[in-house]
Amino acid sequence: MPQLLQMPDHTRFDQLLSSIDLDVGASEMHGVICGLLCAGHADAHAAWFEDLFQNRSQDDLLVRETRQLLGQLYRTTQVQLGTESLDFEAFLPDGESSVSERARSLSEWSQGFLYGLGLASITEAKLAGDAKEAIVDITEFTRIDHAAIESGEEAEQDFMQLEQFLRVAILLIRDGLSTDREAQNGAK
Secondary structure (H helix, E strand, O other), X not given: OOHHHOOOOHHHHHHXXXXXXXXXXXXXXXXXXXXXHHOOOOOXXXXXXXXXXXXXXXXXXXXXXXXXXXXXXXHHHHXXXXXXXXXXXXXXXXXXXXXXXXXXXHHHHHHHHHHHHHHOOOOHHHOOHHHHHHHHHHHHHOOOOHHHOOOOHHHHHHHHHHHHHXXXXXXXXXXXXXXXXXXXXXXX
């Protein structure tokens, strides 16, 4: 990907969100963005971004850097979800973090994704087949008991399988919602 279309550094972005007192982490933020984009609301993020930053000084350098990284995260995600390839990846801490920490972030990402779909007025009733099953599975991801996960090769492999499953689930939901939008537009 070109330099402008790379994910920001997860640790730095998480620190910035915390430093400006936003009550959302980097992974959850990405989940919301993915939910909005899968729902087909390419411009819905603008109002949400404004709400996030409405009581923060635009002169604050940390706020400006956070907004810049949020925009970078949004644009990169938009490109990833807009292609038919499997370039999409959930924005989670890297492999240097413990599997427990990454599992916590995956749970938060899933919460954000469901919230993003809710912001876009997408309910389980609007999904069918594999996409509907994927929503049920993502809902289960929000309940991961990350504190009970112990380090080890088996836990790493299990986590990698969850990440792969999540990638496929998101693409199924994106495609299911896209097909639904196309059918609605064809009926008009």
